[in-house]
Amino acid sequence: MVRRPALRDHIAAGILDTAAAVLAERGESVSMADIAQAAGVGRATLYRYFPTREALLLGLTRAAFEELSGRIAAAELDAVPLREGLARAARAFIAAGSRYAAVVHVGKTYVEDPAEFDRAVAEPVRALIRRGVADRDLRADVPAEVLFEMFTALLERSLRLVDAGRLGVEQAGAVVTTTFLDGVAPR
Amino acid sequence: MVRRPALRDHIAAGILDTAAAVLAERGESVSMADIAQAAGVGRATLYRYFPTREALLLGLTRAAFEELSGRIAAAELDAVPLREGLARAARAFIAAGSRYAAVVHVGKTYVEDPAEFDRAVAEPVRALIRRGVADRDLRADVPAEVLFEMFTALLERSLRLVDAGRLGVEQAGAVVTTTFLDGVAPR
DNA sequence: TAGTGATGAGACATCGATATCTCAACATGA
DNA sequence: TCATGTTGAGATATCGATGTCTCATCACTA
Numbered sequence: 001m002v003r004r005p006a007l008r009d010h011i012a013a014g015i016l017d018t019a020a021a022v023l024a025e026r027g028e029s030v031s032m033a034d035i036a037q038a039a040g041v042g043r044a045t046l047y048r049y050f051p052t053r054e055a056l057l058l059g060l061t062r063a064a065f066e067e068l069s070g071r072i073a074a075a076e077l078d079a080v081p082l083r084e085g086l087a088r089a090a091r092a093f094i095a096a097g098s099r100y101a102a103v104v105h106v107g108k109t110y111v112e113d114p115a116e117f118d119r120a121v122a123e124p125v126r127a128l129i130r131r132g133v134a135d136r137d138l139r140a141d142v143p144a145e146v147l148f149e150m151f152t153a154l155l156e157r158s159l160r161l162v163d164a165g166r167l168g169v170e171q172a173g174a175v176v177t178t179t180f181l182d183g184v185a186p187r
Numbered sequence: 188m189v190r191r192p193a194l195r196d197h198i199a200a201g202i203l204d205t206a207a208a209v210l211a212e213r214g215e216s217v218s219m220a221d222i223a224q225a226a227g228v229g230r231a232t233l234y235r236y237f238p239t240r241e242a243l244l245l246g247l248t249r250a251a252f253e254e255l256s257g258r259i260a261a262a263e264l265d266a267v268p269l270r271e272g273l274a275r276a277a278r279a280f281i282a283a284g285s286r287y288a289a290v291v292h293v294g295k296t297y298v299e300d301p302a303e304f305d306r307a308v309a310e311p312v313r314a315l316i317r318r319g320v321a322d323r324d325l326r327a328d329v330p331a332e333v334l335f336e337m338f339t340a341l342l343e344r345s346l347r348l349v350d351a352g353r354l355g356v357e358q359a360g361a362v363v364t365t366t367f368l369d370g371v372a373p374r
Numbered sequence: 375t376a377g378t379g380a381t382g383a384g385a386c387a388t389c390g391a392t393a394t395c396t397c398a399a400c401a402t403g404a
Numbered sequence: 405t406c407a408t409g410t411t412g413a414g415a416t417a418t419c420g421a422t423g424t425c426t427c428a429t430c431a432c433t434a
Contacts, residue, residue: 027294029215031391042412047393107214139371142362146354150366153344157336167333175329179337183370184326218421229382234423 012049015039016063017098019056024101024163032056057110064099065111069120071095077124082132083181086151089125090173093155094162101159125151151180199236202226203250204285206243211288211350219243244297251286252298256307258282264311269319270368273338276312277360280342281349288346312338338367 018039022030032053036046050056071092077085093100103111111117129148132138138147154176161167167175205226209217219240223233237243258279264272280287290298298304316335319325325334341363348354354362 027215032393033391044395044413045411048410051393053392137372139373142358142371146348146362147371149344149348150341150362150371153340154337157340161333161336171329175333175337179370180366181370181372183366183368184329184334184337185324185368186326187374219423220421231383231425232381235380238423240422 008049012059013063015041015046015049016056016060020060020064020098020102021163023060023105024098024160028106054110057106058112060099061103061106061108061111061117064096064103065117065121067096067099068092069117072121072124075124077128078131082128082135082137083177085128086180087173087177089128090155090158090176094159094169094172094176097159098163101156101163104156151176154180195236199246200250202228202233202236203243203247207247207251207285207289208350210247210292211285211347215293241297244293245299247286248290248293248295248298248304251283251290252304252308254283254286255279256304259308259311262311264315265318269315269322269324270364272315273367274360274364276315277342277345277363281346281356281359281363284346285350288343288350291343309335338363341367 015035019035022035022038026034032046033043035056036043039046046056050059072089075085075088075092077089080088108114108117126144126148129138129151130144133140133144133147138144158167158172158176162169162172202222206222209222209225213221219233220230222243223230226233233243237246259276262272262275262279264276267275295301295304313331313335316325316338317331320327320331320334325331345354345359345363349356349359
């Protein structure tokens, strides 16, 4: 049985998806045995695809980076008004789902190139917020960095609610954007 | 040297404070050796005060519960307007500092009585938000549970910024309350 | 100063997780 | 059917962390 490389890649991707879901749900403490069981493969097989735990985490963050950087680039955040940009950014992260959630859990320990990750994923959102402050579309009494942290805080919590089935994908993006910009008190 | 029980308790409290700070900063993966070193005591001494890791985590969540439940009770959230209540709740959690942050990191795994913790700490805030929705002081197009999650998301992120020295204690409470209620776009 | 008790350092056993290896069973293609 | 290659299960070595123990040292007190 000369299994095609494509099939092998497909299986590896499936394992990564499962690993992302398990990591996002139960945190970094999940073992290789846990991941193998969740993915429905033997532990030895898991090691054939990812020779070390580190390799698996690197593959995971790599997949998240590729998904997120692509979506953020496609969102063209610098070409649309602030509100639309924030909505697009929120949808991009929420669409990445547990891939991004897993990276948040694990931290940037296993990101291959943290500077590149920051440049392609976080920085466009930061730039959008800085522009909002400069255009007086955002409060200037709080540093733009703090506004960025508040936005990602809402985003990450919404993502967890989506994964837990407590919030729809469509709603999540809207809740994040409107809460961030307008707050939850009726105007 | 017949050391007084009071002194022993004081040392134990100091160890818990250090453990809370280390856990809040580096997550649940910190070892007993890490905590002992951070607290400036020998590893054997640490085990004399807390015979197991579980005992230490239990002591930690217990201290956080006592601090938080006291502050929440004193805040009398049901006796003040919504905005003031949210501000008081935010200040209560921020004042607890790394004690609360550590519990967030560890989860409720080591909370002695999760139901009691919820009743005395989370539920008063939930009730405040439900009242806000009922009084039409808060948006009704999103479940109160989701509003609660957004509030705690902002709160926990602000707490981390305070611990990291990127936000002042006074500012943090104001940022959480105003962002949650009014958003960050100028009205 | 002598005695009591706490401390820190280090040795040690144990446990769980990572990582490696072998082997029997199985699926696919010739 | 046969050969090839993949898989799962289990045995094993290794490693780090937990938890236990001893002992020399030190601080405080009588």
